[in-house]
Amino acid sequence: MMLTTLQRVRAAWKGEMRFPDVKNANIPSTKPKFLTSRTGSASLRATWLGHSCYYIEFPSGLRVLFDPVFEDRCSPVQWLGPKRYTQPPCSLSDLPTVDAVVISHSHYDHLSHPSVVELAKKNPEAYFFVGLGLAKWFLQSGISKVTEMDWWQDIELTLQKKKDEAQTSTSENDDPSAPDTITARISCLPCQHSSGRSNLDQNHTLWASWAVSSGGKSVWFGGDTGYRRVPRVPPGVNDYGPEYESLPRCPQFKQIGELRGPFDLGLIPIGAYKPRHVFSWMHANPYDAVEIFKDTRCKRAMGIHWGTWVLTSEDVEEPPKLLREALKANGLPEEGVFDVCALGETREF
């Protein structure tokens, strides 16, 4: 991490960390339309709420939120640090029920103190799932329903309809067909990244990808990950060319695919990757993302980790374009397999 920081500073000093123009950025946004009942759809519904935040409605009735950050800046303070160039498509208070909140790691663009505190207040039954070492931070924030997990560990989450609700609910908003019990399996899985909220806690807590399955549908959440580290490559040269074929790839995604896959939906990072020789080890570019998609055996995927904050120097609209190029290069359809969507848009799987 320290090396990356130094490399980042050095790249900025040399003018390699240019600041992409966001004035004319055209990241589409639409008003989210969530289900009004737990049993409103037989499909898995996934709504992008910006960067790596996705709200997932399982057909079982389970509602899961990944990496919620609704603040303007992903930073320890709100007067310095990366600032949003796209607004969240809705506020936290607009979200329906949340049963589980899954956090990939402690970096500020994935874990926000105000957001998780507000979520816990609004959803007192919601469980928070985090990597090893991070539960203490939640407990200190007043959130007690937190479970920390190591890679390859699983838990069973059980939701039981409250007795008084089951017997007396007559409100027109209540759903009489809501099941008495909803179960889910949540798995903490590896990825290649780092963690830290200051210079004093670098890698003190575990980073992870996650799998959630419930009612016969499954999601793999990549969170934030690299795939392989590439050296400085001449401009215009693709680092997936034959001369770079021997660079080691992270084997954990193949392990995930073989041991936990396939998944109905993968949420896979595609942004924050330039300069590549600085960020490739920790941030996948779209070419890496397609390899991860294949390794993890996801049937479909949506791109995350783009379109919200400028964290690195690629053009803000480049990731979706490069994703299509990478899909084509891999002989995959450019649409309908691994897509991006508008902020607030819901896709069904």
Add this chain to the structure above:
Amino acid sequence: MSRAVTGATRLGRFLFRSPPSPASKTVLRSSVTVSGAVLAATATTAAATATVASMVAYSSSVSQPEILAGSVPADVQDLAHHIKDKNGRTIRFRNPYPSTGGVEPMSWAMAMDMFRYGDGLDGISEHDLIT
């Protein structure tokens, strides 16, 4: 001298400059194409009033974390991603595979060399860098 000023200016610009925030309270309307689908995009920066329903309430419980499903990779029991102190207590974590290229924990001296010489350290292994 001028190189130093230019470098410092670039660094400062990167660290402190933030993109302009879209005007709050403004409603933006645009018709855009995303993956072939034309969306009439309406972004209200202040509040996108999503439909919120009061759903049936549930109480929740979780089991203890454990390895439940199927097999796991052979090296998982080694906990190679844990960095432990002499008492066997995990104090930090690491990426256990060479696909990071060895860019993790390192000494300040290495860091300064990296800053001075750049790619000259690309071949160094992670173990060489751990202090």
